[in-house]
Amino acid sequence: MSDTEIVQSKSEEASSEFVEDGSNKLVVKCKFCGSKILEKKTGKFVVQEMNLPLMHQDTRKEGELQSEKITEFYHVENMYTFENIGFTLTVDNYKYLSCADCDAGPVGYYDMNTKHSYVALSRVEHA
Ligand SMILES: [Zn+2]
Numbered sequence: 001m002s003d004t005e006i007v008q009s010k011s012e013e014a015s016s017e018f019v020e021d022g023s024n025k026l027v028v029k030c031k032f033c034g035s036k037i038l039e040k041k042t043g044k045f046v047v048q049e050m051n052l053p054l055m056h057q058d059t060r061k062e063g064e065l066q067s068e069k070i071t072e073f074y075h076v077e078n079m080y081t082f083e084n085i086g087f088t089l090t091v092d093n094y095k096y097l098s099c100a101d102c103d104a105g106p107v108g109y110y111d112m113n114t115k116h117s118y119v120a121l122s123r124v125e126h127a
Helices: none
Strands: 028-030 036-038 044-053 067-076 086-091 094-098 108-111 116-120 124-126
Touching: 044 108, 044 116
Parallel strands: none
Antiparallel strands: 028 036, 028 124, 044 067, 067 116, 086 094, 094 108, 108 116
């Protein structure tokens, strides 16, 4: 049982150059292979704190999954909104999202309770 609560807040002054009218201004792509993940304007920009495992784990350190705190995400309510997306690990009530083509990830996570997805701005390419 997880009591993790995700507090969402709409950011009126989105600091990101990638956000326009509260959603992604540009196409969201995989940083590594360029595969398209989201079409323009399909993800809603949200600010929330969430720990995501690092894309490159230090394999010299065994056991613990290394993660970092990420605060800027695109909120996608329906999985079918994605152009391409895959799943990697499942931890508690979350499935981590990865590139469907090259498996790079996690680029975000899927909340199994709400069935909503969140893509980290810092983990993707904007084009
Ligand atoms: Zn890729």
